[in-house]
Amino acid sequence: MDAVLLTLQILSFGVAWWLGWYLLSQEWERAARLFAGLSLxxxxxxxxxxxxxxQAPSAALLDFLLRLNRPVLLLPILFWLGTLLFLLPEENSLRRWLAPLARPGLIALAVFIFLAGSMTNLLYDYESLRWTVLGYAYIALVGAAALVFSYLVLQGRRQEAVRLPLALVWVATIFVTLGLTLVLLPVAGRWAQLFVLSIGIxxxxxxxxVASLEAFSSGETVRLDMARSFGGSLLAALLFGLQVGMAIYLVGELTWALLLLLLATVATAI
Known part of the structure; x- marks a missing residue:
């Protein structure tokens, strides 16, 4: 495995894991933060x-991990759709109509997608290793809805003094949808990994x-608190992760067990 690409993926994993838990820890009952955290x-x-x-050492383990990975890969944009819904102004009619159904509905839909995607070939054909027509249709439908919702957020809150966060939400939603579409293409190797990595960015x-918009709505500032949380998590991840890195160096190769240990160590430290 390419060392540079692996390092970027580990860093992306760590930052996404940290920011996801950070958003959930900051008034997780606020639906926009809840769904943004779940998405990350x-x-x-x-x-x-x-x-x-x-890195799977056996075909059985590879099949098991693929059945976890493929449906989970489809869930971030679904939860992001929920985030965008709750970023709409409270007086928005679409939000008033959908908000009562959003939390239980999106969670139930996510569970269904995971079970259907992992236990059947409904979304991904595990024999031919190709996405099905329903898999493409799902991305087309949810991606289009996310783009529409992000535009409505941009229009509905354009009078607020939060132009930069709104622009970030709009532009990043476009690229998340594009990145996930590219992931569904029948490519493998480095390109597939780069597409997945781009979604994380x-x-x-x-x-x-989202953190900036929610903080603005609450009359709070998020920069110092976020920087403090990130600094502490980064220090802990480095202290423990470097120990696993040293073990990998001494062994002379990155085995599946050591990769699992590295990911678990980074996740636990954060």
Missing amino acids: LEYAVALATDLLAR DLLVLGVG
Whole structure:
């Protein structure tokens, strides 16, 4: 496995894992933060299972990890749709109509997608290793809805003094949809990994945008608190992760068990 690409993926996993939990820890009952946090955590799980699948020592383990990874990869944009809904102004008629159904509805839909995607070939054909027509249709439908919702957020809150976070939400939503579409293309190797990695960068931008918008709505400032949380998590991850890195160096190769240990160590430290 390419050392530079692996390092970038581990860093992306760690930052997504941290920001996801950070958003959930900051008044998680606020629906926009809840869904944004879940979106980032699902991406982190998708990235971790993708890394582990590429190093799987057996066909059975590879099949198991693929059945975890493929449906989970479809969930971040679903939860992001929920985030965008609750970023709409409270007086928006679409928000008033959908908000009561959003939390239980999106969670139930996510569970269904995971079970259907992991236990059947409904969304992904595990024999031919190709996405199905329903998989493409899902991305087309949810991606289009996310783009429409992000535009409505931009229009509905354009009078507020939060132009930069709104622009981040709009632009990053476009690129998340584009990145996920590229992931569905029948490519493998480095390109597939880069496409997955690009989604993480966009989701991180989205997460920061949501944190800023929510802090503005509450009359708070988020920069210092976020920087403090990130600094503490980074220090802990480095202290423990470098120990696993030293073990990998002494062994002379990155085995599946050591990769699992590295990911678990970073996740636990954060």
